[in-house]
Amino acid sequence: MTFTNNLFYFLSFVAVLSALMVVLSKNPVHSVLYLIITFFAIAGHYVLLNAQFLAAVHVIVYAGAIMVLFLYVIMLLNLNQESEAHKSTLMKLAATISAGLLLVVLIGSIRGSEQLMVQPQQVEVGSVKDMGRVLFKEFLLPFEISSVLLLVAMIGAVMLGKNEEEGKNAS
Amino acid sequence: MVSTSTLISLVPLFPLLGFLLIALNANRLSKGVTAVVASGSVLISFVISMILFFNLLSLAPEQRSLQVELFNWIATGKFSASISFLIDPLSSLMLLIITGVGFLIHVYSIGYMHDDEGHNRFFSYLNLFVFFMLLLVMGSNYLLMFVGWEGVGLCSYLLIGFWFKNNDYTAAANKAFIMNRIGDLGLIVAVILIFVQFGSIEYSNVLSAAAAGGGSEILTLITILLFVGAMGKSAQIPLYTWLPDAMAGPTPVSALIHAATMVTAGIYMVVRNNILYTLSPTSMGLILLVGIITALFAASIALAQTDIKKVLAYSTVSQLGLMFVALGLGAYTTGIFHMATHASFKALLFLAAGSVIHGLQGEQDIRQMGGLRKYLPITFAVFVIGVLAISGIPPFAGFFSKDEILAKAYEHGMVIWAFALLTSLLTVFYMFRLLFLTFFGQPRAKADVLSHAHESPPSMTIPLMALALLSIIGGFMGFPEVFGGTNPLAGFLEPLVATSNTHLAEHSLSHNTELTLMAVVVALTIVVIIAAYIRYVSRKHVPAANERNVSALQRTILHKYYIDELYEAIIAKPLFAMGEFLQQFMERLGIDGLVNASGNGVVGASRYARLLQSGNIGVYIFIMVIGIVLILSANLFL
Amino acid sequence: MRAEDSISPIVPPEEKQYSYLNLGPTHPATHGIFQNVLKMDGEVIVEAESTIGYIHRAFEKLAERRPFYQITPITDRMNYCSAPINNIGWHMTVEKLLGVEIPKRVQYMRVIIMELARITDHLICNAVIGVDTGALTGFVYMFQQREHVYEIYEEICGARLTTNLGRIGGFERDFSPKAWAKIEKFLKEFPEVLKEFEKLLVRNRIFMDRTIGVGGITAERALNYGFTGPNLRAAGVDYDVRVMNPYSSYEDFNFTVPVGTQGDTYDRFMVRQAEMWQSLSIIRQAIDKMPAGPNHADVPDFYLPPKEEVYNNMESLIYHFKIVMGETDVPKGEVYHSVEGGNGELGFYLISDGGRTPFRLHFRRPCFIYYQAYTEMVKGSMLSDAILTMSSMNVIAGELDA
Amino acid sequence: MKTLQGIPLDYYLWLSAALFTIGVLGVLFRRNAIVIFMCIELMLNAVNLLLVAFSNYYSDASGQVFVFFIMAVAAAEVAVGLAILMLMYRNTKTTDINILNRLKW
Amino acid sequence: MESSKTDAIISIIRQEFESEIVHIEQPYQLLTITFKPERIIEIIQFIYSHSELQFQFLTTLCGIHYPDQNQIAVMYQLHNLRTNQRIRLKIFLSADQPQVPTLTGIFSAANWMERETYDFFGVTFIGHPNLKRILNVEDMIFFPLRKEFPLEDQTREDKNDALFGR
């Protein structure tokens, strides 16, 4: 009981802190690295929630692919803190206030909910088998559609990334 | 050894593979390779079909129904459809016809299409057609049948418009397509109704449920709608006009699709659902009526046609009508029997006609033929066999099947019998007219065409001979009981129609009556043949080239009773007029006005609203967040 | 804030961001010291510029201060992969100036040495192409054989890399029996290793993919750029000094001129490979045909008298002194002599004013001339290709900078 | 896994609300398009976390399947988005989001 | 080289550029023609494209300093690979300000050769795309291969650098 709770607090602390650092650190590379830490904390939460498969996929997809892409782009563009212009203080203040407002409203809406315990289930919903069963039975159509989406995104990315001059030369 | 279930799934696979192989490599494959792949794939299917057929024969009659489910195709809510194949006597017979005749026609096409630039495309379409046709007959549910149904329609469209550079041909293709859609509409509505009514679209479920449930109005509605589909596909009045026009396609297509296989889909479908029909006498009556009218009507049109393929096309329509007569009479096996024999001799006739056309460099008008006996001896021989078969001269194939229909009609009543007999005699007349005009008498073709007239290559003549053989012996599969023994085909199909037979009143004709009928029919036939001989050979009558020289009746017939014009006047014109009206008033004033008004309004409003757009994304996001906060708080506090 | 104020300058697309990469002067792939500044778009080279001269030693100037026999060690240091060719080329130039008739035996011995040198030259180049594609092992196999050739040099002249081999008029001494034995051994062993090396690379798809179509140059451009040697032959022009202007009795030997088709890296590799086989056959022929005779021509003004004479005989001693001091007369004149070096036509343009040193000596260094095409050849290719192109052109920094 | 049990569901609600708000803050706060992009990812993950928590609570795998789809969509989004960013950088030499103020017409 | 061939070449060149020829000789069987410097590029272009000459391969190019005449010669050596004939062309320029048009328009190979000649002798090749020093450092102020910059005497003994001297 306490172990789980402690773990939860620790992971949450890490997640929130590094999420904040994502926003606040000046160097985009640091932002990326903090975000990766956040993702790891979230993956830890997944494991806590008995969703090991999802945790692994989360790490592979987010940390292994998406964030690498981010890092890749930042490296290619060679961005560092000097390159970012800062917003005016007024804008920053406004941003903070409105985000705070959002938080307040969210908390307000959550506050009413009762205390529900998350229990590790007898039925292992997080196992590969269960996931697969649900995914390929109930969600087959969305699954197929999302595969199409990925394909389209891939083509789109390639088209966008393609050098225009090359295209001209080819034609 | 591969299991039977695998074999079943292999049957449609090979034509599909053939299609994919050819279609994807159309520009790369040589003509020879394409031809071998296309025909080979169908041949393999044929061989497998044979194996399946004999497998089926080896089973006890009650067990002769193999179903193999490949995978679940659609599963949403209660609705589920699987890709699964059903092999029973009916579909296995159909398989044999499709793949067997199909294979022969493939081989024939090798010679016929050899010099065409679309050679590879043609074969890919043919293979695709065979695939869809197999799907149609093998599907174990209505949806799969519908897929096949649509697929063959598509292939038919593609093949009719094969020479798409000719506008008329494209128009014919369009016509066929649209006509078929009308029928398909009926079919799909019927399928939906079936699902609503029975909660399933599997044949097994539906048919057994229907048999158990008995007749009802909804069943009548379903069957009529199904029959609408059949009318479209099998070219029955009033949806028949596309078929003669479909002769625009290459001749092998006419033979395969528009004589032997696709047009019989309607027959197949009705027989497949025979229980439903048996349970709704109204529909049976409708079928009978439509069938007999179509048969007579088309036969009369055929009398005056001068295009060799058109004659055959109307003949097909007429024969299909006859088959529906049989079905309307509840004689399902008879219908199938006639369908099978018809498939062989009509394919033969078409292909022979194609051979003639091939030999005369594309000439189709029989007024420009005559005396071709000497030039095309093999074609002549097989054509004669075909004509004898369709005319019902014993012991050729047509004799047995036609006679069976006539006998059934006689059981039912003299009127039907009389009409059927009339149709059959008309058939004899126009077929012999065709034969005499084409092959007898003096050559009327232009000298230069004639000088090049030649017998077709072996790849064309060998399939002809094979089909001729079938036309000769094909009738014996339905050898009537009158001559002793049992009817093997009827026995084979028995499990299929057993339930229906229990519902149908048992007629039986005494052997004597039957024999007498046969004698009468044969005698009349011979009389008609002699008449035709006198008219076209002795008197050397040739249809006039000029319309003014013919009688009004003849002219009417020649113009197919002005049916096309009638359709044009009563359907197309009003439709166009209504479209014009809607375009003028509703569209321009009503809808456009509304749309434009809203557009103008937005433009006017946005002239001011756009000032909000600073173009600064940060600001947008900011506003968005504020919006979210507002919405959430509204949710929270209100 | 008005929107118009914040409209940013849009960078014109032609000013894309390129990065610059310094390939050299000390990069593992620049075998020697020279620099290429590559303007890169990602991994693709947009433009290149070569800077050379890092080991320029002013040989042409030095030569104007050296007696003729002292120029031989200078030539050693041009194409140090095939130093004997340079040495002998220089000797033949002087002999041409002097109009000396060289005995057949000396000519044949020179052929043997020069072909051995060509083998080492090509061997290094091809082995290094292997290294630059990542296949190190073939390189080591080949280098063992280079070692054997160097041992042969050592038996003949006492040195291995910068040989200072031979003298004006012939050789300082006859080949020892040990040298002959080593040559025979090499002729026996080398073909096996060469075959093995070919098996490792020649039909390996990875290697073929890496080299085919890489750094190609057409025959026209190659000629315009003054290509000679294997690089020109790879482009399909069968220009070989040994065939076109035979020297040192090359006309006596039967060999073919291997050519390529597109002038790409693979062609260059294959041409060099084939030339090694041809060289082996030439050496074989030379040994078989080797005539008897003296190991030097009769040039008392340039070839040192035998030591025993010097120790004992005053006249010889005087000659000895005269030759060593470089005080012998040479004819005035202008002579150009070229030999087929490891990398192509190695020319010596010598103007003599009759003095003890050349008035002007110009080396036609094949590397220097064809390396300027490098920038053109790598344009649009990838970094890896640029490196392979460089190593397959066999740029020897010593010859490049002279 | 006996030790792991009993974290109240609303803890997760708080946590993901916090993460989400931080994401929003980042989007508002920063001008670097890439960082904004990352903050959007953060918001998506906040939602994912909540979905998994709910899924576990109701012992229904659907929630996890949604997370799966969100990941797929995120991957697609990142691929296209970063390609656009590259294009933007290529044309403007900056990733400052304010530079894109010509999108208004 | 057979004399008939050389004679043919000489006569073709004479026909076109009689007035430009200063001197013709054949040291060691290599046809050497000295021209006036003004139209040298034109001449090379001519013998490059003339159907019988076709000297389409630039073997080498170098400078020679003659301090006594205060002249710098530029030597072009061309080669017809098809007939295997070589020809050497020479021009003499004043050493004070040697200038000659560039050959890079005809031979890409001339690029570095001319740069080298510039580097060594200070010959300015007008129109050269990138005329700067190639082998020596760029801030060098003299042209090392001119004779007025002698190498140190080989036999001198005053220099006794512990590291590099002797």
Next chain:
Amino acid sequence: MTLLLFKVILILAVFAISLFMAAYSTYAERKVAAFMQDRLGPDRAGPFGILQPLADGLKLFMKEEITPEVSNKFLFVLGPSLFMITALMTGVVIPWGDLINIDGINYSLQITDVNIGILYVFGVVSIGVYGIMIGGWASNNKFSLLGAIRASAQMISYEVAMGLSIIALVMMTGTLSLKEICEYQAGGVGGNWNFWNVVYQPLSFLIFIICAFAECNRAPFDLPECETELVGGYHTEFSSMKLGLYLFAEYINMFISSAIMATLFFGGYNFPFMHDLGLSQNAITIIGTGVLFGKIIFFIFFFMWIRWTIPRFRYDQLMNLGWKGLLPLAIGNLLITGLFILLNNRG
């Protein structure tokens, strides 16, 4: 002995063995290279030079630590550390042996049997990219950056084909757990005739081993560090033990991939006739572990063997091979496997 104590010991052992194997892989690499090239290799430190790894390690520790002025100090240290950590983390899910019986209690020679073991491996491997990327970027050197970019692109690309090739295997065995896959191949000849997976999935194995080469940045896929092009690639600027970490981690990766290959395709700790010898369980386990290490060592040798034989690819050719060659092949393999499973289940 409690389970916890056993696990701790096991973890330490795996850690130590990984490091030991990596250290001796460097030695083996040099020896193998030398022998293949007719050389002798290191033979000065100790008999046959077997102390060479120690000497190397000592040298790396003693070397001057150079951090480039312009680089990002923290990231510069983080890069190699991360690479090393991820390399070591993979060993957790590999079954090093069967059950061992101590004092009547059975202990499994596997640190933890995660039921999604293969996914875990992939997850960890995908983190390894960061080590290279961060290190290469933080060096602030163009060659390093190029190397880092090549490495990350290459590793991500080949992970796809690798994953797909494994999925075929997973479909066949029906589990993601390495232990279960290993036990699936138990017995072998003489037992219940369950052959090694490589017999059933040769294509999958081929793709996997090629991808493993690419993931470990080994020749012919050693583009990120090819010295003739990029000087040293991503670790050009590293020196001292930071360089050591990179090199070490690479060898650990090699060791782990060999272990995974042995487990997935070559029966892991199983060996033929293992149950027919009549040995005690502990003996079988110990022999099995030995057999596993034999297989691993063979694969490590194979890695080296290939490296010293063939040339490397070019960047675009590598990508072509990955995306246009291996990926379709893997998908094809997947489909064929699926088809077989389908037919098998039906028949």
Next chain:
Amino acid sequence: MERLTNRSKIVSDKKMTFLEKIYLPAILSGIRITIKHMFKKHATVRYPEKTREFSEIYRGMHVLKRDDKGAERCTACGLCAVSCPAEAITMEAAERKKGEENLYREEKYAAKYEINMLRCIFCGLCEEACPKEAIFLTDRIVTTDYGRDSFIYGKDKLVEPVDARIDVTKRQTPEVLEFKQHKKLSHNR
């Protein structure tokens, strides 16, 4: 471009067969070769323990010879310095004094004789130039060192010790050796 000679032959074939396209056969044959080499004789020479056999005429470190009686042969004629293309030899001549006959063979000798080994290119021209059999190159190696100064070899390093003569007879031609056997020339030993 047409062919210039009739001896040319195209040697590169860029078409790949299918087997070559699938990489594997070439790789297999490659690994066969490398594995074969694992069991071959190693070419390495374990240097400090074993040395490679030098040729008899190897051009290594110089030696200044003494004659049979132990007197230095060099007479400081300077030919070696003149012939040195690298200008590495420096010498100072001196007159032999009375009582030094056992030290120097001729009346003139080299008081200082230095070779800068960093400049020396071991071309062997000094050996050829020497009319007095005084300087020879040997198969000894000039050892490495840290400073540049130590590479200037003076007479202390160059002249052979009396008790440890360095044999150079292998470098000399048979004619020279035979000539030295002559009685009347015994002063030359």
